[in-house]
Amino acid sequence: MTAAAGPGLIDELVLGSTLKLEELIDRKALAELMESVRDLFRVPVRLYSEEGRLLADAGAENQLYAQLSESRPLRVALEEIVQRVKNLAPGPDGIARMSCITGARYCVARVEYDGHSMGRFILGPYALPGGTPDVAALAALEPELDAPRTTELFGKLPAVTDELATQIGAHLSRMLDLVLFSEHRALLTSQMHLASVRESFRELEDKSKKLESAYTKLTELDRLKSNFLATMSHELRTPLTSIIGYSEMLVEGLAGELSAEQRDFVQTIREKGEQLLLLIKGLLDLSKLESGTMSLRxxxxxxxxxxxxxxxxxxxxxxxxxxxxxxxxxxxxxxxxxxxxxxxxxxxxxxxxxxxxxxxxxxxxxxxxxxxxxxxxxxxxxxxxxxxxxxxxxxxxxxxxxxxxxxxxxxxxxxxxxxxxxxxxxxxxxxxxxxxxxxxxxxxxxxxxxxxxxxxxxxxxxxxxxxxxxxxx
Ligand SMILES: Nc1ncnc2c1ncn2[C@@H]1O[C@H](COP(=O)(O)OP(=O)(O)OP(=O)(O)O)[C@@H](O)[C@H]1O
Ligand SMILES: [Mg+2]
The missing domain is CATH 3.30.565.10 (Histidine kinase-like ATPase, C-terminal domain)
Structure with missing residues (x-):
């Protein structure tokens, strides 16, 4: 690239200040990765953008939440929990954890790239090994709660420790960081290429404008030259005809006898005059031909x-x-x-x-x-x-x-x-x-x-x- 693309573009590309996770990642590949993690640990994983948009979802069947959602007050409470989890601010280590009213756990792992927070992974709900549901809290909201069934379904939640959930979250974050790095580099390269093509195009456009104006000037000059030649030739022809005519008369002795030497000199004047006349006629012909005004009979x-x-x-x-x-x-x-x-x-x-x-x-x-x-x-x-x-x-x-x-x-x-x-x-x-x-x-x-x-x-x-x-x- 010869000239720099606008500083704005470079800053934007290099600093990534306006980069969005969804613009960089290949969602399908990422979903596959998350599904493999879920299959391995059975913990549901979701990826949200910084603005809270769901970008990839490796969820799992959750019979407990399906059953609880049949009760309106519990459904409202669960939805509220989900909102809170989504808005949970991770600490300096990039991790946050939270319990649900059921007693299940959520773990949030921040996705960072180049010092910018780009989104978050949410793991859960999962149960701690040996954990039991908070039946009292649930029954407070829904007096008709089927406690034995709730306990049974709670037992079907994936059981992992908070440490393991944190490790999985941190691991996913690191993997995404790598993916982002290579995607960003590819994006950068293609953007740079685009910028350089745009720049070359602009330069070409510039040059073609200059060429066009040079061409217009040259055409105008050419026209002026032809005009000049035509006028000059025409103006020169009249006096030249007189010079030739008078020297002819002198040679023929119409103005008195000439000595041999005088005749020689006058003869030369006549010859050179005729040469000049031929040249002028040639110029006149050429300018007529160039301007297209020569008429052919x-x-x-x-x-x-x-x-x-x-x-x-x-x-x-x-x-x-x-x-x-x-x-x-x-x-x-x-x-x-x-x-x-x-x-x-x-x-x-x-x-x-x-x-x-x-x-x-x-x-x-x-x-x-x-x-x-x-x-x-x-x-x-x-x-x-x-x-x-x-x-x-x-x-x-x-x-x-x-x-x-x-x-x-x-x-x-x-x-x-x-x-x-x-x-x-x-x-x-x-x-x-x-x-x-x-x-x-x-x-x-x-x-x-x-x-x-x-x-x-x-x-x-x-x-x-x-x-x-x-x-x-
Ligand atoms: N038959 C030829 N053999 C060799 N060279 C030639 C011949 N005809 C033209 N040329 C070359 O082409 C040039 C241009 O010819 P052109 O007739 O335009 O000009 P010129 O004869 O030199 O001058 P003018 O015709 O204006 O008196 C000549 O100067 C000469 O170098
Ligand atoms: Mg010639």
């Missing part, structure tokens, strides 16, 4: 045309790097229901990466074909998955023979701004936004993107889009 588009456009866009860079480009589109491929421009952006990002991370002499291939897509899992029951039918889909594979992506990095490369930490990646430039946009765009089309290894070296990016909204074309 879906139509039935031809995959072959998109692949061809992408190849011709990356061709100059590939040629410069001496990377061979291959395209292969399934001739029977149906049209895809997608935003053509965004699908082109996805494939272009992947193709650009492939060329970028493939050394000279390598190959990049772009393939599109019809496939059966595994259904999305509907739940954890496998039966459900089996029942779902496979859908048709179109698969784009962008494969390269480049530096490859280690297995443990594959999930992270889709995070915004994440780049695999390696000198070759850093050398290639870029901001690490491309794949995060790719993933979100593909998901906005209900598709998925994954990474495989190419053999013997390189990477394959696999994009799968469902065909359910397609028309054959």
């Amino acid at each position: 879906k139509d039935h588009v031809e995959a072959a045309k998109i692949v061809k456009d992408v190849i011709s866009t990356v061709q100059p860079h590939a040629l410069k790097k001496d990377v061979r480009l291959i395209q292969s589109v399934d001739p029977g491929l149906p049209r895809v229901f997608a935003d053509g421009e965004r699908l082109g952006q996805v494939l272009l990002n992947l193709a650009e990466n492939a060329v970028k991370f493939t050394p000279p002499g390598g190959t990049v291939s772009l393939e599109a074909k019809l496939v059966r897509m595994d259904p999305e899992p509907l739940g954890t029951q496998h039966g459900m998955v089996l029942l779902a039918t496979k859908r048709s889909g179109v698969e784009f594979r962008v494969a390269d023979t480049g530096i490859g992506i280690p297995e443990n990095e594959r999930a992270r490369v889709f995070d915004a701004f994440y780049q695999v930490d390696g000198s070759s990646t850093r050398e290639q430039g870029g901001t690490g936004l491309g794949l995060s946009i790719v993933k979100r765009l593909v998901e906005a089309h209900d598709g998925n993107v994954s990474i495989e290894s190419n053999q013997p070296a390189g990477t394959v990016f696999v994009v799968r889009l469902p065909l359910r909204h397609t028309s054959l074309g």
Whole structure:
């Protein structure tokens, strides 16, 4: 247990101040024990709680009291005696004895636990060995008393000495003390366990509240970040367009002829401006995708045309790097229901990466074909998955023979701004936004993107889009 359960509980458990006999004992087991004592000495034994409740009873047939109770005055007198016995206060030794009007005896033995009085055993009525009934006292209450019968029945009471009764009472008390000790320990253990479980639960609840509030804060921060990105990107785009526009005009000599060096400088301004514009567009796309405000203009588009456009866009860079480009589109491929421009952006990002991370002499291939897509899992029951039918889909594979992506990095490369930490990646430039946009765009089309290894070296990016909204074309 890390934190203490309330001091109240501990005190209560350890000091036993509020413990009750009936809460601790197993009544059945105790009754059996008391019955064995009664069978051994024939003395009736009863156990009462501190409040006077009968907890266990090993009584015996008592013909004498049954006969006497037929007389009303004697019955009243006997009942009074029983009450007095029950309320008898034991002395410092824990024992008290008392005589009944019949001349029979009662012995009371206190039950103590850990310094607290918990209840009492009452033994009796019993007769002292050789004892006789107090016929005179009884006859005073009931003049019609059948004296010979009374004497006969008195003789049937168990005969024990007061010493023996006291020993039996003390013995029972000690036994109960032992039982109480072990029961109390068990109770203590289970209570402690309960308290510790309660405490752990409270701690968990606390932590989950903290987590929840941290999550709310983070979501809010994320929203603010997206808003900020969207606003900033938008605001940066306007002046940047002017910078690019004016530098273009300068390069074209619209403001007068430039020297070769001036033209070079202005050309650099233009190129860097365009790079910056691309980055800003990327940020804007990402924030729109994150906030769910990107609108897709879906139509039935031809995959072959998109692949061809992408190849011709990356061709100059590939040629410069001496990377061979291959395209292969399934001739029977149906049209895809997608935003053509965004699908082109996805494939272009992947193709650009492939060329970028493939050394000279390598190959990049772009393939599109019809496939059966595994259904999305509907739940954890496998039966459900089996029942779902496979859908048709179109698969784009962008494969390269480049530096490859280690297995443990594959999930992270889709995070915004994440780049695999390696000198070759850093050398290639870029901001690490491309794949995060790719993933979100593909998901906005209900598709998925994954990474495989190419053999013997390189990477394959696999994009799968469902065909359910397609028309054959
Ligand atoms: N074909 C690939 N081969 C090897 N590594 C790759 C490939 N594609 C992506 N990566 C790794 O994943 C990282 C993230 O790619 P991503 O396209 O998001 O960013 P980038 O290309 O570095 O920058 P940007 O696309 O924003 O210009 C890359 O920096 C690179 O480390
Ligand atoms: Mg990229």
